[in-house]
Amino acid sequence: MKGVEEILQQHSLKNTKVRKAVLSVLMRSDKGLSHQDLSRALDVDFDRVTLFRTLHAFEESGILHKIMDPNGIAKYAYTARPAADRHCHAHFICLDCGQVFCLDEEFPLGDMKVPKGFSKTTIDVQIKGYCNKCTAQD
């Protein structure tokens, strides 16, 4: 597993406190984390806007991928695989609490047809339902 500082350098992103802290938290998480999740998880209090911009920077660099939860809240997850290796992300999204879980399983869905003039970038599979905690509470 690569180090945080190494990853930042590879993507020509400056090595700052926020970035190291955010990336470190996300690399250890098996769930997608929201802006709010992250600001709670971080010890130091960074500016709201800085955190938003950090997440954007990571997403554009391909370090993170974004998943929208059913409540319209963006969840970010660390992208272990390089962008070139086009595999198929799969996430479990809880319809109650909105948590996004990264699933291990992968899919050979490379040959999906899209309308004329459209270009594909990624294919995401979203399994929706209720997580263990939310199922138990019903």
Added chain:
Amino acid sequence: MKGVEEILQQHSLKNTKVRKAVLSVLMRSDKGLSHQDLSRALDVDFDRVTLFRTLHAFEESGILHKIMDPNGIAKYAYTARPAADRHCHAHFICLDCGQVFCLDEEFPLGDMKVPKGFSKTTIDVQIKGYCNKCTAQD
């Protein structure tokens, strides 16, 4: 193709102006429409909140399904198939303009594994990329 009023009745929803108008627009659309899209498409000006509540009611009844676009805006699309017939929705989502296109193609993805204690409801496939208009503008 079933009539709007018949559908509302089948789901024990009262037959009101908003509902007939909204459902009618959505049944004719091959794209997912947002709250804003709909309030523009409707001739009569309904209250913002009423429109939100209408969409919720339709979603809970299974008449519509909701897809979140990358900007965190909910898009609603008419569910032609009954809920019992568990097929796999596929949507094309434009990373630039955020439009959600319903694709015809379907998938035999019934046997996906989820963690212990989790329950599946639906499986959505999202193909992300750039639509014909946004590809042309680059």
Added chain:
DNA sequence: ATTTAAATGCAACTCTGTTGCGTTGTTTTG
């Protein structure tokens, strides 16, 4: 026609995410 429960409209609010701008800090280059 009358009743009843659901749907509507209005006001006020919450929260995620954005934009502009001056300041700070990292990195590079002499």
Added chain:
DNA sequence: CAAAACAACGCAACAGAGTTGCATTTAAAT
């Protein structure tokens, strides 16, 4: 190692999606 160059940060103010409470209206049942 100092200084310039530019990216990243913090603050303030804003924009827009979606929500909640409550009074009023309307669809449907008796």
